[in-house]
Amino acid sequence: MQIIDGKALAQSIREQIAEETARLKADRDITPGLAVILVGDDPASHAYVKMKAKACKEVGFYSIVHEMPETITQEKIEETIVMMNQNPNIDGILVQLPLPEQIDTTRILELIDPKKDVDGFHPYNFGRLMTGLDAFVPCTPLGVMKMLEAYGIDPKGKNACVVGASNIVGKPMAALLLNAFATVDICHIYTQNLAEHTQRADILVVGVGKAGLIGADMVKEGAVVIDIGINRLEDGRLVGDVDYEAVAPKCSYITPVPGGVGPMTIAMLLQNTLKAAKERA
Numbered sequence: 001m002q003i004i005d006g007k008a009l010a011q012s013i014r015e016q017i018a019e020e021t022a023r024l025k026a027d028r029d030i031t032p033g034l035a036v037i038l039v040g041d042d043p044a045s046h047a048y049v050k051m052k053a054k055a056c057k058e059v060g061f062y063s064i065v066h067e068m069p070e071t072i073t074q075e076k077i078e079e080t081i082v083m084m085n086q087n088p089n090i091d092g093i094l095v096q097l098p099l100p101e102q103i104d105t106t107r108i109l110e111l112i113d114p115k116k117d118v119d120g121f122h123p124y125n126f127g128r129l130m131t132g133l134d135a136f137v138p139c140t141p142l143g144v145m146k147m148l149e150a151y152g153i154d155p156k157g158k159n160a161c162v163v164g165a166s167n168i169v170g171k172p173m174a175a176l177l178l179n180a181f182a183t184v185d186i187c188h189i190y191t192q193n194l195a196e197h198t199q200r201a202d203i204l205v206v207g208v209g210k211a212g213l214i215g216a217d218m219v220k221e222g223a224v225v226i227d228i229g230i231n232r233l234e235d236g237r238l239v240g241d242v243d244y245e246a247v248a249p250k251c252s253y254i255t256p257v258p259g260g261v262g263p264m265t266i267a268m269l270l271q272n273t274l275k276a277a278k279e280r281a
């Protein structure tokens with residue numbers, strides 16, 4: 001069994017991005033710029049945005065965070081996005097989710113210029129991803145594909161199972177595996193006999209948000225197991241959706257939580273922002 005070290009891989013990607021950013025500045029006088037909209041006081045959202053802003057600074061990007069109160073109106077957020085769409089110094093626009101109840105999230109995401117949609121949540125980019133065209137791909141599933149590639153794991157011809165079918169994690173993950181010629185099962189809350197699906201998987205990717213969902217009896221001997229889930233236990237520990245201690249001995253490869261998919265997500269956000277900046281150039 002080999003542990004897929006997302007932290008180390010993300011670090012090396014960040015170093016490459018810093019080098020490319022310096023070159024882009026020197027050769028074309030372009031500094032990649034990321035703008036983030038952060039609404040309300042949710043501590044987790046604030047922590048994520050802080051990490052993203054710090055990562056941008058480290059690789060030499062320009063980044064700004066627009067903080068807005070919980071009571072903000074739809075119109076105000078839309079005005080800000082229109083302004084960001086028009087700002088030539090901003091290559092990537094990210095709206096930290098979730099947004100408050102009074103806000104129509106779909107309308108907000110659809111207003112972002114698809115060329116600046118570094119989270120890959122716009123239906124335009126999702127459609128391009130599904131059709132196998134160049135697109136901005138959501139950072140978490142893109143990070144998973146990078147990990148597979150870095151460890152020489154080719155999905156072609158393999159049985160893959162994705163547990164969790166959200167628009168930002170499970171569905172794009174399944175599309176990427178399908179584009180890489182895996183045979184893909186997509187499971188969700190209404191899937192009956194989840195274990196029947198997971199047991200067939202050569203590559204099992206889990207992104208649900210339920211600690212202990214995947215036990216050893218649900219995993220095929222020698223499988224590659226990628227755990228996207230993040231759950232905070234009562235004792236403060238951070239764990240994934242996979243029962244790591246029980247499952248790891250059965251795997252050929254497994255990602256830990258923390259230190260697996262999480263760091264790759266931020267590295268892919270930087271990569272997408274650099275891609276947008278290069279396309280501007």
Ligand code: NAD
Nearest residue numbers: 140164165166169188189207208209228229230261262265
């Ligand atoms: P979500 O709540 O939008 O979607 C959860 C999905 O899991 C849904 O499709 C639902 O049908 C399915 N599901 C729920 N219970 C299930 C069950 N018992 N069996 C099978 N399927 C079930 O969540 P999300 O935004 O897709 O995030 C999923 C998890 O991934 C969360 O833990 C989140 O914190 C984590 N996440 C991690 C990263 C990262 O960088 N590592 C990034 C994004 C999300």
